[in-house]
Amino acid sequence: MELRQLEAFAAVISTGSVTAAGRLLGRSQPAISRLVQELEQEIGYALFSRNGPRVTPTEQGFLLYEDVAHALQSLQHIRQRASEIAQGSQRPLNLLATPALAAGLVPQALAQMGAEAADSISHIRVRSASPEQVAHGVLTGAAQMGVSSLPLEHRGLQVHWIGRAACVAVLPQGDPLADLEVVPLAALADRRLITMTNPYRLRGRLDDAFAAARPGAQRGKTQFMETNASVNAIAAVRAGLGVSVLEPVTALGLPLQGVVVRPLDTEIPFLFGVVTQQAAPCTPAMDALCQTLTDVAQRLLPGFVLHDARDHAALLEEMLPPGQLPAPAAQESSENHE
Known part of the structure; x- marks a missing residue:
């Protein structure tokens, strides 16, 4: 596979037509069609159903697109990071949070850090994801910090603190x-x-x-x-x-x-926490953001209670009805979504 083929394929799915994909990539319509056809020949199945000028992604095309889009995004980050290194810039802080925490808590914490954050973190990326994706992103190094609801008991994650507030x-x-x-x-x-x-x-x-x-x-x-x-x-x-x-x-x-x-x-408890990768040390900026998230949560949420990370198992047991506490192995491989 060639990068140009993957870019053409992703552009056609994103824009909905070969012509629009050509405009997006600065290439002609025939060139886009040729690249997609070459990719189809290489992988051995059709990515689009064709009806005259219209194209519709096949089921196999949709399945492949998810991985292609992720790979292209990673490549874009590599290019951007290479440029930042050339300019002597610090590494961006990649933060993953569940939608509720990404919208209601993280922006206020970053605003409270204010000018101090601008000096210590030159570039911040905040993305929302399911709790399972937050844990996976931190474990794989795609994000340095995660903010998610419980459970967070995954091997390789360091839970910094757990917050509790009533629904x-x-x-x-x-x-x-x-x-x-x-x-x-x-x-x-x-x-x-x-x-x-x-x-x-x-x-x-x-x-x-x-x-x-x-x-x-x-x-x-x-x-x-x-x-x-x-x-x-x-x-x-x-x-x-x-x-x-x-x-x-x-x-x-x-x-x-x-x-x-x-x-x-x-009281219906909502529990959430901040996680990083155990094997990766926190930077001073990450430590500052972790503390600021705590401060904002205490100010924002009435009756907010801060728990030590070691209370994780006891809090889970308290939340779940008797007999429903998952086994430790199941907790580590949990794929629950919120």
Whole structure:
């Protein structure tokens, strides 16, 4: 395979046409077509279905694109790093965080560091990813630091601290429950709930809390709208599609007009932490950012409790119902998403 072939293939998928890919790469339409055809001949299967001037990626093409896009992005980082080394620049700080923490906590921490951060970190890359991808990115060295929800007990990760804060109710402005200082969890069970999809993280704790709040209630009676990101849930609440119980970082760190955030009468814990690779020492800038993330979380989240990283197993046991604590080997290979 040649780099030009992979670039042409990725450009066609990204833009949706051979002509647009040619404009993007500064090459002619016939040249793009030839490169893609050469790549198809080399790998032995079609990447696109062709219907006149239109092309549609095949299933195999979509599967290959994920790895090609990752490889091209890595190559771009190498080129950029080579240029930075030539100019004597410091290595960029690559940070991975789950969407809630990337939106509600990380920007405020970087803003608090202010000019000091600009002096110590010349280039910062912040990307959002699932908790599993955060752990994998730090373990493989793609990111020097990760901010993620629990569990974080993966071999090779150093957990610096674990934070705990209570989930909150998110209601449309003008909702009768918004007049209460504390919202009863049982009062939300009769409403349409906008909630997270993954049963192995926050969603599982929500289901258990609602079951305890309304013992004897029929399961399946409550209407649900599911999503994979807290910001989507808040937007749905603002649109009047229901109410939600969410982790507090997005609700308080990224407030939206038209919604009201209230504490609950039942504590549903949200736990998260900061991780780095055990084998890689932290730079002073990373240590400063780690401390600033703690400071911002304490200021932002009411009732925030800071735990030592050694409390990880005990916190997991407290979160999970009896008999559901995963074995250590399963924790290390967990592929849970939030």
